[in-house]
Amino acid sequence: MKRIVITGVGIVSPCGNNAEQFEASLRLGRSGIKVNEWYDTEGFVSKEIGKIVGFEIPNGLSERERRHCSQVDFYALSAAQEALASAELKVTAGNCTTMGIVLGSGGAVADTETYVRNMLLKQNANPSKLLASNPDKAGNTVAAHFDLHGPRSSIMTACSSGATAIGYAADFIKEGYAEIMLAGGVESTSYVTLSGFNALGAMCAGKNRPFDRNRDGIVLGEAGAILVLESLEHALRRGAPIIAEFVAYGLSSDAHHITAPHPEGEGMVRAMQQALKLGKIGVEQICYINAHGTGTLLNDKSESAAIRNVFGAHADALCVSTIKPMTGHTLSAAGAVEALATVLSLNGQFVPPTLNYQTPDPDCNLDCVPNFARNLEMDYAMSNSLAFGGNNTSLIFKHYQD
Known part of the structure; x- marks a missing residue:
């Protein structure tokens, strides 16, 4: 391969x-x-x-x-x-x-x-x-x-x-x-x-x-x-500069609603599981997730539930942040912008913050790296995208080492 x-x-x-x-x-x-x-x-x-x-x-x-x-x-x-x-x-x-x-x-x-x-x-x-x-x-x-x-x-x-x-x-x-x-x-x-x-x-x-x-x-x-x-x-x-390695991706459909995600994030669960399976990666190897994290009531709750479902106890050790408070929701570009951010994070060994975070929500009880970036040694990171119509994509990248 x-x-x-x-x-x-x-x-x-x-x-x-x-x-x-x-x-x-x-x-x-x-x-x-x-x-x-x-x-x-x-x-x-x-x-x-x-x-x-x-x-x-x-x-x-x-x-x-x-x-x-x-x-x-x-x-x-x-x-x-x-x-x-x-x-x-x-x-x-x-x-x-x-x-x-x-x-x-x-x-x-x-x-x-x-x-x-x-x-x-x-x-x-x-x-x-x-x-x-x-x-x-x-x-x-x-x-x-x-x-x-x-x-x-x-x-x-x-x-x-x-x-x-x-x-x-x-x-x-x-x-x-x-x-x-x-x-x-x-x-x-x-x-x-x-x-x-x-x-x-x-x-x-x-x-x-x-x-x-x-x-x-x-x-x-x-x-x-x-x-x-x-x-x-x-x-x-050709002696090219290498920023990061692409590992695998997962795709799924909620087949649920034209705008709302599945309440338990079932489609996102399948996308993440598929990416992990195809990449032959254990959940404990993922250190950071660049989340879709739109800031809507339903999206953040269902995405948090999906991450908990897939990663189990390891979810408590994950950094899970979203850059949308910096860029806005860039729609068709969002998945690429956030993948690029994930690649830069792996290359630079840091995690970008989730800005404007003030009040914890028990429905989103993950470490969302509030307000300040964080240095983090990591080998693998995931970037998640959810979309209208229940189109889910999960990408996995790896820190490149010779």
């Missing part, structure tokens, strides 16, 4: 527009959540948002690319550019057919929103802008720009899309379809998305406070995160 390693990472996020800035925020507990000055929030429960600021469009784009790219495309291109550079990879005629991409994306909702508004106002409505609404558009844009001719696929499993993409990319390498894969997720904010989640009653009135007894919902955010995966043999052959 081929061993798969992570050799490059790239990210744009509310708390850092590159991996170095992002890791610094994780270590310092520095949140990118801000007062929402980008959208009209009248009637909205939440007045905050995880918005990317100071973003610069990547260099090297043609005028045509700039004209046809949505914000989602720009985020994906920027993350891919950094990931390739950090992996010390150059795409050439000799390797382009062995390099591919799997990207989780919900499409550019803001572009569709603008088109519909312009149509209603009888202003200039360019139908080509609707192309960006296709969830496949961002991956296609990255593949075309970097000349990636290997496998290309787009994933839409709601908020677990980015995590699922990473698992699928590893499979492409293990089965011989590619030598190198880019994998991750991307999302940008829109008024439609904000108003939709507000209508669902999912937004928090104050601070996003996962696992806290007084939690009352999410804050939305945006991000793009991409990891470079390749076989260990291939990475060693």
